[in-house]
Amino acid sequence: MRVLLAGGGTAGHTSPLLATADALRRLDATVEVTALGTPRGIEGRVVPEAGYPLEMIPPVPLPRRPNADLVKVPARLRGAVKGALDVVDRVRPDVVVGFGGYVSVPAYLAARRRKLPIVVHEGNALPGIANKLGSRFTRHVATSFPDTPLRHAAYVGLPIRRMISTLDRAALRGEARRELGLDPDLPTVLVTGGSQGARRLNQSFSAAASAFVAAGVQVVHVVGPKGEASVTREAGEPPYVVLPYVDRMDLAYAAADLVVCRAGANTVTEVAAVGLPAVFVPLPIGNGEQELNARPVVDAGGGLLVQDAALTPEWVTATVPALAGDPQRLAAMSAAASGLIPRDADEQLARIVLRAAGTGRR
Numbered sequence: 001m002r003v004l005l006a007g008g009g010t011a012g013h014t015s016p017l018l019a020t021a022d023a024l025r026r027l028d029a030t031v032e033v034t035a036l037g038t039p040r041g042i043e044g045r046v047v048p049e050a051g052y053p054l055e056m057i058p059p060v061p062l063p064r065r066p067n068a069d070l071v072k073v074p075a076r077l078r079g080a081v082k083g084a085l086d087v088v089d090r091v092r093p094d095v096v097v098g099f100g101g102y103v104s105v106p107a108y109l110a111a112r113r114r115k116l117p118i119v120v121h122e123g124n125a126l127p128g129i130a131n132k133l134g135s136r137f138t139r140h141v142a143t144s145f146p147d148t149p150l151r152h153a154a155y156v157g158l159p160i161r162r163m164i165s166t167l168d169r170a171a172l173r174g175e176a177r178r179e180l181g182l183d184p185d186l187p188t189v190l191v192t193g194g195s196q197g198a199r200r201l202n203q204s205f206s207a208a209a210s211a212f213v214a215a216g217v218q219v220v221h222v223v224g225p226k227g228e229a230s231v232t233r234e235a236g237e238p239p240y241v242v243l244p245y246v247d248r249m250d251l252a253y254a255a256a257d258l259v260v261c262r263a264g265a266n267t268v269t270e271v272a273a274v275g276l277p278a279v280f281v282p283l284p285i286g287n288g289e290q291e292l293n294a295r296p297v298v299d300a301g302g303g304l305l306v307q308d309a310a311l312t313p314e315w316v317t318a319t320v321p322a323l324a325g326d327p328q329r330l331a332a333m334s335a336a337a338s339g340l341i342p343r344d345a346d347e348q349l350a351r352i353v354l355r356a357a358g359t360g361r362r
Contacts, residue, residue: 001031001357004091006084006107007099008037011046011194012123015266016144016346017099018050019159020121023350031354034091036084038103055091057083059102077106084110095119095357104130112137117356121349122148123158123265125292140356142349144265145296156352157345158269163250165343167274172254179248180255182218182239187324190256190276192222192246198262200308201281202227205260207313208320213237215321220255222246258324263290263305268297269345275338277330278303279320281311302337 005021007013014037021033035052037043038059047054060076084106088096096111097119098104108130111118118138122131125145135141135151143150144158177184189212193201205221206229212219218238222245223229231240246252253259253274261267263280271278280303282290297303304323306315323329342348 001028001354002091002093003031003033003353003357004036004088004093004096004107004111005033005099006036006096006104007101008035008041008043008103009101011042012264012266013099013101014041014043014046015161016121016123016159016349017043018046018052019161019346020097020349020353021050021052022162023159023346024353027347027350027354034087034093036087036103036107040102055087057087057103057106060105080106081109081113085113088114088116095353097121097353098130098134099123100128100131102130105133108134108137117359119349119353119356120150121159122150122153124148124289125265125295126287126289138356140352142352144269144345145293154352156348157342158265159346159349160266160270160273160343162346163248164253164270165273165346167250167253169254169274169276172250176251176255179251180220180243181241182220182255186216186218186238187327188218188220188256188258189320189324190220190222190252190259190261192252192259192261192267193224193227194262194264194267198224198281198283199227200311201260202229204311204313204316205229206231208316209240211317211321212240215325217321217324220252222252257327257330258320260320263294265293268293269341272297272302272337272341273343275334277323277333277337279323280305281308284308297337297340300336300340302333302340 005017007017024031035047035054040059058080060080088110095117119140120134121142127150139152141152142156143153146155191205202223209231219240221242229242258277260279263282280294298305
């Protein structure tokens, strides 16, 4: 059986794609998985590193507002669909799976032209244009969040990496804090703006660093590859560890009692699945999907939500150290979050893919 997985651009598409690919291989070692992406995204690095073949087609960016680029979309789309058809004819998949983004529209159109089964997975609470289109071509539609407005949607959750979905935070905490240069016993806050960092988080937390010293709280601050956080520490004060990135997010999650983060679908799913209390700071651009992603966890009591503009050094000083030092409240938030998010979405989606492929073969 051959499966073509279309998704790329950001980790929001590539991470669930790779988690699903791994689940397919666990369920059926004979499955041949090929990924479809574009030269613009991180898939050119992360897919080959994960050991899967990658095919490329031209990107078709869709302008958020009418502009000069809008008139170029039809010609670009025709070229991308032709590229996707060439891949489909060469790989000969039994099913095409789309995770949204630029690459999924050509993949859906090529699959429909070749009468192949289609599976759609939507990562965000608010669906994008690609998956709104894809859901018109199939009944095999899966979502990461309940109540996502897509045709034929079934809530399965967001496929996440096994190192996260199987994480026992308490069991790994001692090792994680040693690896990150932290005190083994102090309350710990993880600050992360995602793979690229977040200027607002970097500026507000570094400016509020003295509040964490006064509260006896240590911080792991992942600033991103181009980010900065200027923090000085005296001997004997709680650590404030500044890192450009973290390869092992399982260690970062295990070390932390509380995380302050953006609200991308992967981040919301991962921190809730492992029961890590969160302060979500939605990205203030786009269609508001990040706030919608965080809302189920916040409404259940597993996190707080603060708007980007409100995340000032004063707000951080008044709120975060006290929350990090309140074990009873953190325990209640952890229980609320961990009971909300499925940890087995990778295998649930993989089974949908295998069923769709089997139907297509018949």
